[in-house]
Amino acid sequence: MENVLSILFCLSLLYLALTSRVKHCVNVLQAQGIILAVINTLPLFHHFTLGEIILPAALLGIKGVLIPFYIRKIITDLDIKDPIEPTIQQFTFIMLVITLMSAVFVASGILAKSTEINIIPFASGFSAIITGILVIIFRKKLLVHVMGFLAMENGIFLFGSAIAFKLPVIIELGMLLDIFVVVFLMGIALNKISTTLSGFEAAQLRRLKD
């Protein structure tokens, strides 16, 4: 079941690489958050403890509801236009993502021979980290950079569930809170930038001086 959800996660990554609309990116992130919450709920079916339900619930709340809601609010408040404005051609971008994804799968296959990992979730998480980095590098809009960062964080979470040893719940919760604060701060920063500059492109920030 975890593999199935990881495959869905990979598909959502491909869609994130393909889409040229900011709103679709938010939808993808929301879907990824829900998938992650479900993946983290799965172990509870074998062994239920009340303490461990906090993490999936927090994931669903923060990644599935709160962050997408907040990003949508920023989009409407600041009137951010829908195209994502890539710096390279979308075609090249998807080719890059596919190539790196294949490389990650091959690497995970090699890694699995020496360590105890679940290949599919591991490779999906790894691919998400790489896709996130690529989104940050090859998109102009600042808000899309935040989304690339969030995709990366989602990847790290999936990564965590693929390795054999488990992190304490409190650390994972701390990570979640961290992400939320980052997104929150980014929103405030964007708001501040909007009072000084008209656009939200990283290219324009070069003009800023102290």
Added chain:
Amino acid sequence: MALMNIFEGLASLFFVLLFAPLFAGLVNKQKAMMTGRVGAPVWQPYYDLFKLFRKETIRAKSASFISGLSPAINFAAVIIAASMLPVCNAHPLISFKGDIILFAYILGTARFFQILAAMDIGSSFEGMGASREASFAIFVEPIFFFTLGSIAFITGFTSISDIYRSIAMDRMSYTVFIVVCSISFFILAVTECSRMPVDDPNTHLELTMIHEVMILDNSGQDLFFYQYSGNIKLLIYIVLETAFYYPLGAGLTAVGVTIFALNILFVSFVLAGVETVTSRFKLKDMPHYLLFAAAIGILNLLIFTFNK
């Protein structure tokens, strides 16, 4: 037994030839109803084909023998492809190891001759359509091979009917392969048959057309062959799409045929729905759309390779 197999094969081929225009009519009717129109009757494609068949064929003065040859080759190629189909899991007329390659390239031959005929006439419009068709073909073939190829890998067979016969949705991860493959196969069908997000079959504006522009100068029986083979091609892809969800063991029984018919109806509904809610993509956006489908196939292959 061999005689029975031949009979089954002939019956499936006959089914495809007979019902191909009906399927196109069904999709158009549902599309019309979804957009609040009454629409042409379901039988309209039959009337159109009949009308075209009776009309006189007029060819351009600049056209060479290729223009006369191409419609017939197109039609023959599509019929050969149709005779490899596993309709209702019946034994197809043509089936041997590795026939997925023949299937892909016999349709490739049809496309090649259509492109050649379009350029043969010497109109710049048709040349443009031919160039578009050729450039899409480059992206379409990887989709076919990655998708059906990955299933061939998983099942260990290389013949279309064997592949579809051995699809068993018993394991959860297997079901995901099938669902994912059927998504990319749907995109393939839409592209190959020049349906909505890729090409609009209803427009006759030269700048938005891909498939339609190539047959702009054809008339009469030539156009009949092109239209009819277009309809058959659509049904071929739809049968391949529905065969993913055909339960094993249902076979050629009354239940099996009912399930098959329901499957086809459902896909026609989905196709009409997709055509209603989507608009045609920009030409420059098409490669990523097709690459996405190919990426799904690659992902399937990767997951299968490393999930053993």
